[in-house]
Amino acid sequence: MPHETVAVIGGGPAGLAAAQAASDLGAPVVLIEQGDALGGTPIAESYASLTPHLESAETVLGRLVQRLEASPHTDILLGAQVTACTGDVGHFELQVEMGATSRTVSCGAVVLATGFQHFDPGRETQMYGYYEFPDVIALQDLEAMIKAGSIAKPSNGQAPRRLCFVQCVGSRDRQIGNEYCSKVCCGVASKEAIEVRLLLPECEVFIFYIDMRMYGYWESQIYWPAQERHHVQYVKGIISEVLPKGDQLLVRGEDTTMGRPMEILMDMVVLSVGMEPSPGTRAMAGVLGVEQNSYGFIAAAHPPLDTVSTSRPGIFAAGAALGPADLEDCASTGAAAAARAVSVIRSVPAAG
Ligand SMILES: Cc1cc2nc3c(=O)[nH]c(=O)nc-3n(C[C@H](O)[C@H](O)[C@H](O)COP(=O)(O)OP(=O)(O)OC[C@H]3O[C@@H](n4cnc5c(N)ncnc54)[C@H](O)[C@@H]3O)c2cc1C
Ligand code: SF4
Incomplete structure (x- = not known):
């Protein structure tokens, strides 16, 4: 008989969505998270509020966690790492280390x-x-400040009067080999810009961009309100360097609309950093024996219509392990991976 259990590795938004969907389909689930809490990067990195409704990250993800904790037949392992995977579809054995103890999880399919x-x-x-x-800080540093309700210059604790975002840091950059767009940073920077304007109405906020890439409905949910209601100033330009000047920062680059060099003084600079595969994604690709793409994300085996199968039958992937993703992508691929995992287990012959 195949093992009925679906093992989900990673307890972030995608893993939570996958675990919930598999449980809703009646499968026993083992959720394996290396950290000491569920919720993924938005909780671990203290994100403030989430798109599209600026609801607190803890509230949004807390709802998912509570629902999952109440699901029957769901086993949640925290502080746990998979160190080996043997067998094949319907009959996997995962070796899971949890501090001083270890255990074997028998499962029919895995969601990474x-x-x-x-x-x-x-x-x-x-x-x-x-x-x-x-x-000079990054998007996630500003998230933590917004969450704490206090945006201040780390150098002297004063509220900034001028703050700017620099887009595409570490993305769309051939020099470093990250040619891809990270998908969420235009929307996240615009969302944070709104939050800065709400907390510090006197602070001028600029966004320097190559081109704004708003994702789906974010155009009307975030981008236009940021400009029209909150007076965030979008400047098409490429920033080449940031230098100290007195107690401010000199931001240097090119205003590409006007086609001329640009220098502007700021109190704080926020770098809109992109997404790269987590160390856990890279490590699990090796442990589970699934192919990665040239950026180190898990390679989907049959895109565009099957986005969750990997190169190894019975192992599926979801969320940002597959590449830059927002929460809606995570919910979709999490549920899709769970559905595929349950159906593949149910199609394994009983004698197999
Ligand atoms: C600053 C910032 C703000 C954002 N705000 C928004 C927003 O407002 N709206 C939106 O839609 N998107 C937002 N995003 C994107 C959002 O954070 C991601 O889409 C989402 O977190 C990806 O979820 P995930 O579950 O795939 O990965 P993660 O959130 O990274 O979770 C992965 C989980 O897997 C665990 N893990 C890793 N390796 C292992 C291992 N080997 N074994 C066990 N567990 C492991 C990690 O501990 C973690 O809990 C934002 C991104 C950034 C950078
Ligand atoms: S989403 Fe925006 S900031 Fe992020 S990489 Fe794409 S274009 Fe650049």
Whole structure:
């Protein structure tokens, strides 16, 4: 008999969606999360509020976690890592290490949902001084400030009077090999810009962009309100470097609409860093023996209509492990991966 259980690796938005969908389909689920809490990067990195309704990340993800915790036949393993995977579809054995103990999880299929990490803006090709100048921060640092209800210059604790976002840091960059667009950072920067304007109405907010890439309904939900209601100023330009000047930052680049060099003083600079595969995604690709694409994300075996199958039968992937994704993508691919996992188990012959 095949094992009925679906193992889900990663307890972020995609893993939670997958676990919930598999459980709704009546399958026993084992959810394996390396951290000590569920919710994924939005909780671990203290994101403030989420698109489209600016509802708190804890509330949105808390609802998913509570529903899952109440699901029958769902086993949640925290502080757990998969170290080996043997067998094949219908008959996998996962070796799971949890601190000093270990256990074997027998499952018929696996959903890999190990997510992303933020691009490190301190890489040598980046000229923005993330590690040199305290008032140069990244999207996730501003999220944590907004969540704490206090946006202040790390250098002196004062509220900024001028703050700008620099788009496409670590994305759409051939020099570093990340040619892809990270999908969410135009929307997230615009959402954070609105939050800054709400918390600090006196602060001028600029977004320097190559071109704005709003995702689906975010155009009307975030982009236009940011400009029309909250007076966020969008400037088409490429920022080449950030330098200290007195207690401010000199942002240098080119205004591409006007076709001329640009220099502008800011109190804080926020780098819109892109998404890269998490270390867990890279490691699990090796442990589970599934192919990665040239960027290190899990390669979907049959796009465009099957986005969740991997190169190994019975192993599916979901969310940002597959590439840049927003929460709606995570909910969709999580549910799709779970449906495929349950159906593949149910199609394995009993004698197999
Ligand atoms: C600053 C910022 C703000 C954002 N705000 C929004 C927003 O408002 N709206 C929106 O739609 N999207 C937003 N996003 C995108 C959103 O965060 C992602 O779409 C989402 O977090 C991806 O979910 P995931 O489950 O695929 O991965 P993750 O959230 O990265 O979760 C992966 C989980 O897997 C676990 N894991 C990793 N490796 C292992 C392993 N080996 N074993 C076990 N567990 C493992 C991790 O601990 C983590 O819990 C934002 C992104 C950024 C950068
Ligand atoms: S979403 Fe916007 S900021 Fe992010 S990589 Fe794409 S174009 Fe650049």
